[in-house]
Amino acid sequence: MSSRQLKRLIPVVVMAGLTGAPSVQADEFTQEDLKRWEGQFMEVVKQGRDLWTHPLGTNSVSCAQCHPNAANTHPETYPKFQKQLGKVALIGDMINWCIRNPAEGQPLALDDPKMIAIQAYINYERRGVPMAPGKH
């Protein structure tokens, strides 16, 4: 290692020391990390399932009434051309369409934690199905 390369490394090491991060490389993670991340994800899936089975709008209708186990939501086909909207739409647009219409409620921001949880849930129920953007 040349002294020039070494000089470049020093600020990184100092930074690591300052923030108290463990002294492993960024692309190394452990079984515990995997477990923790999965736990974080599954917690949000669980929140999504809870939202799915409770009313999101004003008329007491829940998503699960028409979509048991999030069936017929086809998250793997989005973005896709949604003929009724006349444009390529996100799954989030369709979730909001359902909240507005059958559930008679107010749409969520696309980055609303509830929107993220709902998408985590419906994608999890569809795990293993190949991506098929644009499919009808």
Next chain:
Amino acid sequence: MNTRISRRDFLKGAGALAAIGALPISLVELAFADSAENFTFAYISDAHIQHIKGTEFVRNWDRGLIRAVAETNLLTPKPDFIMFGGDLAQLGSKPELDHGAEIMSALSGKVYYVMGEHDYYLDLGQYWEQLFGPQYHSFDHKGVHFVVLNSVLTYDDWTYKRWPTAEQRMLEMAGLDNPNGSPFMVGEKQRQWLQVDLQKVGKDTPIVVFSHSPIQKIYKGWNFWTEDADEVQALLKPFKKVTVIYGHVHQIQYNQIGNISFHAVMATAWPWPYPATYSQVEQHLPKLTVPMNRADPFFERDATGWQFINLATGNVDMRYNLYNNSSRTVAFNPKTGQPEDAMYQPADQRIPPQIHF
């Protein structure tokens, strides 16, 4: 096929209806026998009238039932009677059953009711019985023996011991995909009653059984299932012509098991996905079934509807009146001995919306 297909206007006031559009005004009747023996009945099912609060109910589901009632009243010739296939209510409450009964009261003609799980699990059918009569019974009509079953019972432990309140019991059973639910069954007591009831019926007499759940095993996870289906089928086996008509599944399904034809009816409230669209499980949709078109959620009545049934031969010809979709006819084909779709049965006649994934 020695089928005489005659076109006939079944709905009165066709001109007025054509103006509204999307209503079928001309229906195909498949007649196999002496037309003097012919009779029809209408079938409305799964209205899921849902109480919000006070005098508010979910508008979408109300409209579905109101439309089915209005159109059934326009049928000509007038159906001999009307069946309601269960799940009049969403959570079995008095306001829901009362509101549903009020909408149904606009029907002209005799109405028979089948018990659905959404009607049952709040008070175990007590108030429903006051409104509509016994939970299971039989009657004879023009040479056909009709049996009405309550097929949505389940294990006593689940019904009587598991839940702290009746409201929670109702909510747990109301969630179609709820893992806390419990499989439907007819139960031993009712099977014994059925055995006795059928003793007086000739083996050549056509039998039509009305149940809410399929008396066959399709997918347990959503209770497209009856736990003692095999035992009930065994009781029906000695008879020449047997048809089971069921609700619950909110979709077109049909099947033939031995001597028994099976037909599902549509919901007026909302359509349900076919179990195959839940990719995490195995399911057993009858191979015979040509699925209904995938529903377009932007048309709130799409893939919902009602049906009328022709019993000319003692076998069932089912006419599905679908909104925003071409109507479907599934008729018993005496050559193959099974129900078949009049248009889409051959594999090369299927259309892209019938592919579910």
